[in-house]
Amino acid sequence: MDLIQKGWFSEVSNMWPGQAFSLQIKQILFQGKSDYQDILIVETTNHGRALILDGIIQCTEFDEFPYQEMITFLPLCAHPRPEKVLIVGGGDGGVAREVAKHPFVKSFTQVEIDALVIEKSKEFLPFMAKGFDSKKLTLVVGDGFEFMKKHLKEFDVIITDSSDPVGPAVNLFTESYFELLKNALKPNGIVCSQAGTPWTDLKQVQATIGNCKKHFPSVKYAVTSVPTYPNGQIGYLVASLSSTMDLTKPNLQFNPKELKDMGLRYYNSPIHEASFVLPTCFDDALFN
Amino acid sequence: MDLIQKGWFSEVSNMWPGQAFSLQIKQILFQGKSDYQDILIVETTNHGRALILDGIIQCTEFDEFPYQEMITFLPLCAHPRPEKVLIVGGGDGGVAREVAKHPFVKSFTQVEIDALVIEKSKEFLPFMAKGFDSKKLTLVVGDGFEFMKKHLKEFDVIITDSSDPVGPAVNLFTESYFELLKNALKPNGIVCSQAGTPWTDLKQVQATIGNCKKHFPSVKYAVTSVPTYPNGQIGYLVASLSSTMDLTKPNLQFNPKELKDMGLRYYNSPIHEASFVLPTCFDDALFN
Numbered sequence: 197m198d199l200i201q202k203g204w205f206s207e208v209s210n211m212w213p214g215q216a217f218s219l220q221i222k223q224i225l226f227q228g229k230s231d232y233q234d235i236l237i238v239e240t241t242n243h244g245r246a247l248i249l250d251g252i253i254q255c256t257e258f259d260e261f262p263y264q265e266m267i268t269f270l271p272l273c274a275h276p277r278p279e280k281v282l283i284v285g286g287g288d289g290g291v292a293r294e295v296a297k298h299p300f301v302k303s304f305t306q307v308e309i310d311a312l313v314i315e316k317s318k319e320f321l322p323f324m325a326k327g328f329d330s331k332k333l334t335l336v337v338g339d340g341f342e343f344m345k346k347h348l349k350e351f352d353v354i355i356t357d358s359s360d361p362v363g364p365a366v367n368l369f370t371e372s373y374f375e376l377l378k379n380a381l382k383p384n385g386i387v388c389s390q391a392g393t394p395w396t397d398l399k400q401v402q403a404t405i406g407n408c409k410k411h412f413p414s415v416k417y418a419v420t421s422v423p424t425y426p427n428g429q430i431g432y433l434v435a436s437l438s439s440t441m442d443l444t445k446p447n448l449q450f451n452p453k454e455l456k457d458m459g460l461r462y463y464n465s466p467i468h469e470a471s472f473v474l475p476t477c478f479d480d481a482l483f484n
Numbered sequence: 485m486d487l488i489q490k491g492w493f494s495e496v497s498n499m500w501p502g503q504a505f506s507l508q509i510k511q512i513l514f515q516g517k518s519d520y521q522d523i524l525i526v527e528t529t530n531h532g533r534a535l536i537l538d539g540i541i542q543c544t545e546f547d548e549f550p551y552q553e554m555i556t557f558l559p560l561c562a563h564p565r566p567e568k569v570l571i572v573g574g575g576d577g578g579v580a581r582e583v584a585k586h587p588f589v590k591s592f593t594q595v596e597i598d599a600l601v602i603e604k605s606k607e608f609l610p611f612m613a614k615g616f617d618s619k620k621l622t623l624v625v626g627d628g629f630e631f632m633k634k635h636l637k638e639f640d641v642i643i644t645d646s647s648d649p650v651g652p653a654v655n656l657f658t659e660s661y662f663e664l665l666k667n668a669l670k671p672n673g674i675v676c677s678q679a680g681t682p683w684t685d686l687k688q689v690q691a692t693i694g695n696c697k698k699h700f701p702s703v704k705y706a707v708t709s710v711p712t713y714p715n716g717q718i719g720y721l722v723a724s725l726s727s728t729m730d731l732t733k734p735n736l737q738f739n740p741k742e743l744k745d746m747g748l749r750y751y752n753s754p755i756h757e758a759s760f761v762l763p764t765c766f767d768d769a770l771f772n
Contacts, residue, residue, distance in 0.1 A: 214530025428716010
């Protein structure tokens with residue numbers, strides 16, 4: 197793994213050929229290999245700490261908040277009463293941090309396959325890993341597929357916070373995964389998954405939406421600005437077992453004081469709706 | 485200028501310290517120096533042709549369309565009857581290409597200071613420079629400041645398509661520039677300027693909005709995804725001399741056939757409104 201040269205880490209991948217994003221590194225905090233992936237945690241010069249898995253930036257302290265807030269609050273605020281939540285993946289703890297904030301959530305479970313990501317996030321990324329401190333959380337180290345097979349009709353919302361569809365996360369974009377999600381949901385349940393952006397791979401986003409549509413009557417796609425992700429954007433697939441629920445409108449709206457008290461810096465009700473509005477070319481390609 | 489190493493161009497700048505975006509280069513089409521700036525035009529491996537001024541990417545064939553469409557159609561569709569338009573800058577021709585599409589525009593003038601950018605764009609970037617072919621266009625090679633001093637109360641809309649606030653474009657973000665804009669507008673006129681993104685420089689965006697507010701009663705700020713720009717996003721300041729005009733709502737709405745006939749791939753009426761919706765942290769910092 198020779199990704200750092202002359203003090204810069206460069207993210208080069210076949211998933212986005214011909215382009216690369218680089219961060220200047222002050223210090224390597226951890227570099228190792230788990231059973232599943234290469235793990236690199238660095239202190240950057242200008243973007244705080246960063247988690248890099250298999251050479252791909254997962255989050256930086258500078259701009260992790262839009263990702264975590266949106267993947268969490270889009271499904272939780274679309275659902276009328278999200279009391280029981282499952283997180284698949286999310287080993288850095290950032291999504292757990294956000295789920296714990298929602299006033300309706302009574303308990304939530306997180307299933308992450310890679311114990312070393314959890315351990316090193318607790319050690320080096322406390323601003324995210326503080327999500328693991330929630331008393332509402334049951335943390336399971338294991339395979340999300342196997343977990344869901346044993347937990348049917350149990351969750352109001354399931355959030356899949358995965359890396360990109362290569363390596364350990366590839367199964368989290370398939371039709372059989374969406375079937376498992378469907379079966380683990382209560383009636384009218386909602387799922388939200390990291391789903392890439394059409395700027396990077398339109399066909400992958402189309403395929404993921406297609407796989408989801410085989411099991412969910414209502415499927416929407418939202419985008420958020422995350423500067424250190426490829427093309428500066430990430431997308432979310434948000435889907436419901438109810439065909440009449442409008443996922444683009446939040447059921448629960450927070451006022452400015454509530455947003456501030458919860459420490460929400462990105463998510464608000466207008467941006468919930470706006471995130472589902474797509475440029476014509478992507479709307480046509482994904483939904484027409 | 486040694487920006488290309490091992491076949492990659494890297495965009496490094498003090499404006500975004502600690503981060504860099506790189507494009508893989510197939511061929512250098514032109515490299516030279518005008519009276520105002522270094523000009524580099526390349527054929528990339530995966531992003532088509534790209535124009536790079538003073539080491540900063542201005543546009544790539546891959547993703548120039550959101551920038552050009554939004555900087556043009558936000559002000560033109562907010563205005564009830566944009567018949568006479570001025571473009572300041574925009575030497576690649578992309579904004580002219582878009583202005584020429586709008587059904588209400590009877591004539592438009594473009595003032596670009598750098599004749600060599602125009603010449604080389606015509607030679608190497610025909611997909612944008614075709615904007616210069618419009619019969620409605622009067623193209624002036626000169627200084628936008630000097631031009632506007634002599635053209636008072638003349639334009640319905642003025643679009644400032646500038647590079648970033650260093651080098652030749654630095655004056656296009658100042659209070660005196662917004663005063664000139666105000667004086668060159670007809671009553672109820674609208675301006676739209678490239679205004680950077682708070683991800684890159686919040687203080688710069690704040691300062692630009694502050695400068696504009698000294699002369700315009702209604703000032704708004706919109707963002708658009710442009711992957712090859714720093715942080716994958718660009719912002720626009722949209723301002724009106726009318727305090728009652730709602731700039732966030734398009735006056736003129738296009739149906740899908742009209743969008744297709746005009747070749748609009750990004751802009752549509754819902755995204756007009758959505759582009760003004762900001763995350764809480766930026767909304768607070770810019771407008772509260």
